[in-house]
Amino acid sequence: MRRPLLPLLGLALAWIMLAASVIFLLAPLVVTVGVSLSPSPVFQLPQGELSWRWYARVGRLEGLLPAVLLSLQVAAFATAASLVLGTLAAIAVVRGQFPGREAIATFLVSPLMLPGLVIGLAMLQYFRALGLREALPSLLLAHVIIVLPYVMRTLVAGLALFDFALIDAARTLGLSYPRAVLRVMVPVLAPSFITGGLFGFLASFDNYPISIFLTDVYHRTLPIQLLQYLGESPDPTIAAVSTLIIALTLLVLFIGDRMVGLSRMAGV
Amino acid sequence: MRGAARLPSPGIGWLALPACAVAALLFALPLLLLLAVSLHGDGGWTLRGYARFLGAAYSWQVIGRTLALAFWTTLICLALGYPAAFALARTRGAVQSLLIAALLLPLSLSVIVKAFGWTVLLRGNGVVNRLLMASGLTDAPLRLLFTEAGLLIGITNIFLPFMILPIFTVVRQIDPRLGDAATTLGGGPWHNFVRVTLPLTLPGVVAGVTLVFSLSIAAYVIPNLLMGDRYQTLSTTIATAFLYLQDPQRGSVAGVVLLALSLAVVVGSAWLARRARATP
Numbered sequence A: 001m002r003r004p005l006l007p008l009l010g011l012a013l014a015w016i017m018l019a020a021s022v023i024f025l026l027a028p029l030v031v032t033v034g035v036s037l038s039p040s041p042v043f044q045l046p047q048g049e050l051s052w053r054w055y056a057r058v059g060r061l062e063g064l065l066p067a068v069l070l071s072l073q074v075a076a077f078a079t080a081a082s083l084v085l086g087t088l089a090a091i092a093v094v095r096g097q098f099p100g101r102e103a104i105a106t107f108l109v110s111p112l113m114l115p116g117l118v119i120g121l122a123m124l125q126y127f128r129a130l131g132l133r134e135a136l137p138s139l140l141l142a143h144v145i146i147v148l149p150y151v152m153r154t155l156v157a158g159l160a161l162f163d164f165a166l167i168d169a170a171r172t173l174g175l176s177y178p179r180a181v182l183r184v185m186v187p188v189l190a191p192s193f194i195t196g197g198l199f200g201f202l203a204s205f206d207n208y209p210i211s212i213f214l215t216d217v218y219h220r221t222l223p224i225q226l227l228q229y230l231g232e233s234p235d236p237t238i239a240a241v242s243t244l245i246i247a248l249t250l251l252v253l254f255i256g257d258r259m260v261g262l263s264r265m266a267g268v
Numbered sequence B: 001m002r003g004a005a006r007l008p009s010p011g012i013g014w015l016a017l018p019a020c021a022v023a024a025l026l027f028a029l030p031l032l033l034l035l036a037v038s039l040h041g042d043g044g045w046t047l048r049g050y051a052r053f054l055g056a057a058y059s060w061q062v063i064g065r066t067l068a069l070a071f072w073t074t075l076i077c078l079a080l081g082y083p084a085a086f087a088l089a090r091t092r093g094a095v096q097s098l099l100i101a102a103l104l105l106p107l108s109l110s111v112i113v114k115a116f117g118w119t120v121l122l123r124g125n126g127v128v129n130r131l132l133m134a135s136g137l138t139d140a141p142l143r144l145l146f147t148e149a150g151l152l153i154g155i156t157n158i159f160l161p162f163m164i165l166p167i168f169t170v171v172r173q174i175d176p177r178l179g180d181a182a183t184t185l186g187g188g189p190w191h192n193f194v195r196v197t198l199p200l201t202l203p204g205v206v207a208g209v210t211l212v213f214s215l216s217i218a219a220y221v222i223p224n225l226l227m228g229d230r231y232q233t234l235s236t237t238i239a240t241a242f243l244y245l246q247d248p249q250r251g252s253v254a255g256v257v258l259l260a261l262s263l264a265v266v267v268g269s270a271w272l273a274r275r276a277r278a279t280p
Helices: A005-037 A053-058 A064-095 A101-112 A116-130 A135-160 A165-172 A177-206 A222-231 A237-259 B010-038 B048-054 B057-090 B093-108 B111-122 B127-134 B148-171 B177-184 B189-218 B221-227 B234-244 B248-278
Strands: none
Touching: A005 A053, A005 A237, A005 B057, A005 B093, A005 B111, A005 B148, A005 B189, A053 A237, A064 A101, A064 A135, A064 A177, A064 A222, A064 B010, A101 A135, A101 B010, A116 A135, A116 B010, A116 B189, A116 B234, A116 B248, A135 A177, A135 B010, A165 A177, A177 A237, A222 A237, A222 B111, A222 B221, A237 B093, A237 B111, B010 B248, B048 B057, B048 B248, B057 B093, B057 B148, B057 B189, B057 B234, B057 B248, B093 B148, B111 B127, B111 B148, B111 B221, B148 B189, B148 B221, B177 B189, B189 B248, B221 B234, B234 B248
16 A cells, blocks of 8 residues: 655655745845835834835945946956857867867866855966956956856757757758858757856856955946945945845846746756 | 868867967966965975965864855755755746746845845844744844854855755656656655655755855855854955955965865765766
């Protein structure tokens, strides 16, 4: 006779853990949004009426807008450069027959697995040794190393599933080689591009441990500026800024969902 | 039309050259320089920096603290995440999309925003303490912020999605009929789990454990915000040595130690993953 007791118990436990995980994961987000809408100047959840007063003060935060623009600029550059470099490298690794392909793939993904603070520290000393002291070029170069692993990882996975015979098939049907690539390969690989690009972009936009070594007074990325606000007198304006970042992240995920599907993005 | 319009396979490897050059110049060389700085002092090569760092009992406390924090974080994430991944794999359609969104949103969100949320949640008159007191579990507010318990809550929160998602990816590929087959063959539920399900999910577990552990030993923002300067991990030691003490050699030595730990985790997990795949 079957004894369903354990599977049932196991399943109940699994559901409880899933519910607990989701509540636990969303708790800091919910609290942040709540505090940002509360009229109270101490961090409190709104009791009764909501207030937008902290949002009105966001525009007056010193240094916020330049930080946002700098972070967007750095992330956009790093993502664009990584998509080009990563696509070429992924094709080489998946299609090539040369020895050391695995080693190259591991090497290009490895910055993701190594401590960012150590990479940032190493870059600072290296750039100084080369005489590069300006913050902006340092940040642009460094962030390519942050984004490249994300692009590389998803593109290698995507390309491994791509049937290159399709390109030959399209050519047999009369398309030129570039058109065959454009018509056949690009649509199939688009989800990998988008997933790798979006996560890479967010990783750059959010990076603290590498940027902290490379910024100066005039070039602060958003995470560094945020941490400074937190260190100074924190009031719920920070909660309003955080809520705007939550909204931006939601927007990016929404775009990803429309273009790729969340369940596919979760598979990375 | 050229005869070789098809990409020549032998030369295709050169496409990796630009990325490799960039990664070598911006990533490998800096790390080599870091190693050189850690071995350099008094106008020559020396192990003095390592002797100074590793000879101090305090450094071993820091290393031990870093590893213990990563260990407990990984264990809690696994205990929560493994069953949660199973439940997630059983959901379908819109419910599953919504739950995945609930995992991906915190995963993609800035660490600083989440850390800020926890400083609000954990403070003396914060939400967690109010809930505890309202439920009668405690009479007075507990001190949570700037304690290791609070840090563990915060850091687990940051890295939990990295445990759930790889396990979920593996679990959803398991054919449910395998369980029926095992039951038909006379296996009890516990036996089925240990002999059939657990081995099949092992690659996901190895991937999740590796990610969470290597992210935890390197964590900087969360310990810094939830514990302050007194609490030193390897990461905060590096930052302090460099940004405040202006002691590049000490920072570089601590950096190489952290790097060595991370590499050991990555190499060890690659070995484990190969074994997990090899076992039937």
